[in-house]
Amino acid sequence: xSVLPDIWAVLTDPRGWILLAMWGGAWALNAGxxxxxxxxxxxxxxxxxxxxxxxxxxxxxxxxAISPVILPAPSEIWAQLTGSIPTLWADFVQTFVKxxxxxxxxxxAAAIGTAIVIDRSPFxxxxxxxxxxxxxxxxxxxxxxxxxxWFGFDWQSKxxxxxxxxxxxxxxxxxxxxxxxxxxQRDLMATYSASYWQTLLKLRLPAxxxxxxxGLKIATTLALIGAxxxxxxxxxxxxxxxxxxxxxxxLGLPMIWAEIAVAAVAGSxxxxxxxxxxxxxxxxxxxxRRRQ
Amino acid sequence: xxxxxxxxxxxxxxxxLWYLAAVWMNATWVYDQAAREGREVFLVDLLGETMxxxxxxxxxxxxxxxxxxDGLFGQAITSKRSLIYHGWVTLSATLLGFxxxxxxxxxxxxxxxxxxxxxxxxxxxxxxxxxxxxxxxAPMIIVVLNSMGVTGIVPKAIISAYLSFFPVVxxxxxxxxxxxxxxxxxxxxxxxSGGQSFAKLRLPSSMPYLFASLKVGVAASLxxxxxxxxxxxxxxxxxxxxLSGSYYGQTVQIWAxxxxAAAxxxxxxxxxxxxxxxxxxxxxxxx
Numbered sequence: 001x002s003v004l005p006d007i008w009a010v011l012t013d014p015r016g017w018i019l020l021a022m023w024g025g026a027w028a029l030n031a032g033x034x035x036x037x038x039x040x041x042x043x044x045x046x047x048x049x050x051x052x053x054x055x056x057x058x059x060x061x062x063x064x065a066i067s068p069v070i071l072p073a074p075s076e077i078w079a080q081l082t083g084s085i086p087t088l089w090a091d092f093v094q095t096f097v098k099x100x101x102x103x104x105x106x107x108x109a110a111a112i113g114t115a116i117v118i119d120r121s122p123f124x125x126x127x128x129x130x131x132x133x134x135x136x137x138x139x140x141x142x143x144x145x146x147x148x149x150w151f152g153f154d155w156q157s158k159x160x161x162x163x164x165x166x167x168x169x170x171x172x173x174x175x176x177x178x179x180x181x182x183x184x185q186r187d188l189m190a191t192y193s194a195s196y197w198q199t200l201l202k203l204r205l206p207a208x209x210x211x212x213x214x215g216l217k218i219a220t221t222l223a224l225i226g227a228x229x230x231x232x233x234x235x236x237x238x239x240x241x242x243x244x245x246x247x248x249x250x251l252g253l254p255m256i257w258a259e260i261a262v263a264a265v266a267g268s269x270x271x272x273x274x275x276x277x278x279x280x281x282x283x284x285x286x287x288x289r290r291r292q
Numbered sequence: 293x294x295x296x297x298x299x300x301x302x303x304x305x306x307x308x309l310w311y312l313a314a315v316w317m318n319a320t321w322v323y324d325q326a327a328r329e330g331r332e333v334f335l336v337d338l339l340g341e342t343m344x345x346x347x348x349x350x351x352x353x354x355x356x357x358x359x360x361x362d363g364l365f366g367q368a369i370t371s372k373r374s375l376i377y378h379g380w381v382t383l384s385a386t387l388l389g390f391x392x393x394x395x396x397x398x399x400x401x402x403x404x405x406x407x408x409x410x411x412x413x414x415x416x417x418x419x420x421x422x423x424x425x426x427x428x429x430a431p432m433i434i435v436v437l438n439s440m441g442v443t444g445i446v447p448k449a450i451i452s453a454y455l456s457f458f459p460v461v462x463x464x465x466x467x468x469x470x471x472x473x474x475x476x477x478x479x480x481x482x483x484x485s486g487g488q489s490f491a492k493l494r495l496p497s498s499m500p501y502l503f504a505s506l507k508v509g510v511a512a513s514l515x516x517x518x519x520x521x522x523x524x525x526x527x528x529x530x531x532x533x534x535l536s537g538s539y540y541g542q543t544v545q546i547w548a549x550x551x552x553a554a555a556x557x558x559x560x561x562x563x564x565x566x567x568x569x570x571x572x573x574x575x576x577x578x579x
Contacts, residue, residue: 031409042412049413070436127298131306137507137561139515141427142530142550145538150317150349224425232431232522233538244428248435256432264424271423 015063019056026052072254080254081261087243088262095240096266098155099227103162107223108216111167115174116200129175136168144230158230158239165226166219170212177211178204210285213278220270224263307353314352318342321349351544359548372528375552381529382517383556385445389452390513394506396453397460404461405468405494406486418461426455430519448520448529455516456509463505467498496575503568510560518553530556 010016026048033045054074060066061073068076081088118124144161151157181204189199231241240259247255315338322341326333333341343352351359363375370377400418404411430451437447471493479489521531533549536542 027409030413034409034412045409045412046414046416050417070440123298124302125298126295127300127302130295130299131302134558137511138554138557139511139518141515142518142534142553145534145546146543146550148538149541149543221423221425225427228425228428229519232519233535240428244431248431251435251439253432253436256429260429260432263428267425268420268423 018063019060022056022059023052068253069251070253072257076254077257077261081258084255084258088258090238091240091243091259092262092266094155094236094238095158095227095231096224096270099158099230099239100162100223100270102155103159103227104166104219104223106159107163107166108170108219110163111170111215112174112212114167115171115178119175119178125175129172132168132172132175136172140165140168141226141229144226145233147230148234153234153236155239158227158235161230162223162226165222169218169222170215173211173215173218174208177208180204180211181207209278209282213274213282216274217271217278220274221267224267224270228263310350310353314348314350315339315342317349318345321345347541348543351547355544356547356551359544360551363548363552375530375533375548378528378530378533378549379552379556382514382521382531382553385448385520385529386452386510386514386517386556386560388445389449389454389517390456390510392449393453393456393513394460394509397457397509398464398502400457401461401464401468402490404465415465418458421458422462427516427519430516431522434520448517451520452513452516456513459505459508459512460502463501463508464498467501468494470501471497499571499575500568503564503571506564506568507561510564511557514553514557514560 030045030048033041033048036042057071058073058075061071072080118128141161143164144157147157147160147164151160185203185207186199189203194202228241228244231239232245235242237246240263243259244256247253247259319338319342322338322345323333325341326337342348344355345351348355360375363373367374367376400414404415433451434447437443437450475493475497476489479493484492517529518531518534521527521529522535530549530553533552534546537546537549
């Protein structure tokens with residue numbers, strides 16, 4: 001009996017209908033645009049979708065008067081974001097520049113070096129690859145408390161976690177890449193009487209690049225995750241992970257969302273940068289050719 | 293099987309290196325103790341004492357194995373010190389989240405493949421979301437849901453569902469699109485309806501892609517659950533074992549929890565690999 005009035009209240013609540021109408025209108029617009037001929041119009045579709053989600057979020061929070069402790073409105077997050085740029089910048093430098101990027105560079109360099117070394121020994125390859133594949137599937141973030149114990153609270157321990165996290169995906173991809181040359185191509189190098197290093201430099205490394213970049217792109221996300229999660233286990237009083245845990249204690253949700261927005265932008269930009277370098281360096285590969 | 297010898301060699305080499313590292317890293321403490329007691333340390337003492345410290349910097353492999361054995365078999369299953377108890381807490385949240393996440397992912401993928409507007413609006417965001425460190429919001433989700441009165445297994449399952457969702461969407465869309473134009477044309481000449489060409493062509497040919505992304509998804513959802521256990525104040529689960537171990541300097545406990553998590557991840561991935569083998573074999577798709 002008590003359910004009926006509830007349903008009635010929901011059905012007659014104008015707020016729900018407003019949101020639904022917004023959603024329906026935006027969807028109809030998108031459905032129309034998706035059939036459009038011009039590619040410029042079609043590029044608008046995901047933008048409209050994203051904007052619609054933001055507007056609906058804002059309206060829902062305002063209409064239903066949702067407490068900012070549960071879900072802050074996008075406008076509040078934006079105000080927080082623009083209002084505390086120095087803090088966010090300090091956190092960004094600590095976590096991203098010092099922790100994630102330095103760990104990423106060290107880890108990827110080590111993985112590429114290891115891959116070139118074990119490439120010369122089939123025995124090592126057959127032994128290390130299954131182990132590498134196995135480790136790549138493990139919850140490696142779990143080593144964060146150990147690294148914090150070994151390397152202290154500052155960014156060195158975060159970089160160490162990142163090194164271990166990015167190492168195996170890059171290693172596995174690089175080893176696969178070094179195998180990507182065809183016998184015909186290697187024979188050609190042999191007829192040129194190219195040395196091992198010449199073959200490596202002029203044939204096998206370029207041929208390995210598409211595989212390598214695959215691993216490098218996966219590693220960008222892992223690097224940021226590793227650096228942030230490692231800060232949950234102990235950090236100086238600066239850093240994105242630290243800020244998130246600290247603000248949770250004070251229920252400062254807008255600040256957390258601002259950090260997440262920064263992390264999202266930084267993560268996408270990092271990925272985009274690596275993808276851009278990939279495009280420049282592997283322009284010859286079929287997957288990079290312009291589509292008709 | 294021809295890989296067995298090389299793999300064993302590599303594993304043995306890792307264990308050997310580990311012992312050396314344990315001696316090297318734990319030596320400082322031994323020298324400190326000896327200097328305090330005013331005795332000299334010989335190589336034999338050093339080797340012996342670095343192997344059996346209470347709170348070593350790096351526990352030796354046999355200490356971790358002992359910790360793992362104690363946690364798995366040395367306790368009653370209901371005990372708070374039992375790794376089986378904590379492992380089950382983590383596993384149940386992981387499985388619940390994984391099932392929800394992959395089911396939602398498959399449904400969304402079907403929608404994306406059959407609806408142009410959905411494809412163009414959602415797909416770019418699904419791909420972009422892979423570059424975002426989603427894991428960072430895990431603590432927030434937990435705390436917010438806690439403040440709304442939702443506790444226990446559900447918040448962790450939501451995080452793990454969220455993490456396994458996107459790999460499944462992206463992989464499944466790729467899989468449902470994998471039949472080429474020739475095959476789709478053949479279905480059309482058979483006068484197959486949309487449902488028929490979905491059930492008989494698209495769905496079967498998506499299976500290899502689905503299983504590949506399920507493997508990624510289950511590993512991701514385990515990581516999600518473990519990270520989700522961190523901010524709840526270390527109550528139960530493998531993540532809380534890691535956290536409480538790091539608070540109290542119980543290194544052996546951390547390593548044991550880490551290996552239990554690793555075994556769990558490997559088991560889950562292997563289980564999906566097995567299902568993949570059986571399914572693909574019955575479909576005649578074994579590579």
